[in-house]
Amino acid sequence: QLQLVESGGGQVQPGGSLRLSCAASGSALDHYAIGWFRQAPGRNREGVSCINNQDGKTYSKEFAKGRFTISTDNAKNTVWLEMNSLKPEDTAIYYCAAIPASWAPSRAVCYFSSLMYNKIETWGEGTQVTVST
Numbered sequence: 001q002l003q004l005v006e007s008g009g010g011q012v013q014p015g016g017s018l019r020l021s022c023a024a025s026g027s028a029l030d031h032y033a034i035g036w037f038r039q040a041p042g043r044n045r046e047g048v049s050c051i052n053n054q055d056g057k058t059y060s061k062e063f064a065k066g067r068f069t070i071s072t073d074n075a076k077n078t079v080w081l082e083m084n085s086l087k088p089e090d091t092a093i094y095y096c097a098a099i100p101a102s103w104a105p106s107r108a109v110c111y112f113s114s115l116m117y118n119k120i121e122t123w124g125e126g127t128q129v130t131v132s133t
Contacts, residue, residue, distance in 0.1 A: 001122075040093075
């Protein structure tokens, strides 16, 4: 059974960078899309970035474009989220989740929607990111 473990969170100053990892075990990632989500105190969980490991296509929410980069290291069965130019509003618990890539046409697999949320097979336990002076 696929299991996901996030790491790499921490506290950084505004403008700083962090690299989050989502390490998978129990299954290879090539039949999954991996999404990064975040949840700030008092707010709903929201999608951040997603990568379809079947074809490498990625999708990021507007706030993440130009600052966050998602990538997969197949040899390490790990998905990375490189976060630059961090802002205090990026403070949240960051989670990765696995979605079977077969649930939708390739162009729609990583589109954050209620349908996609319902297809999530596995969640990690999250890693805290705090951006403050």
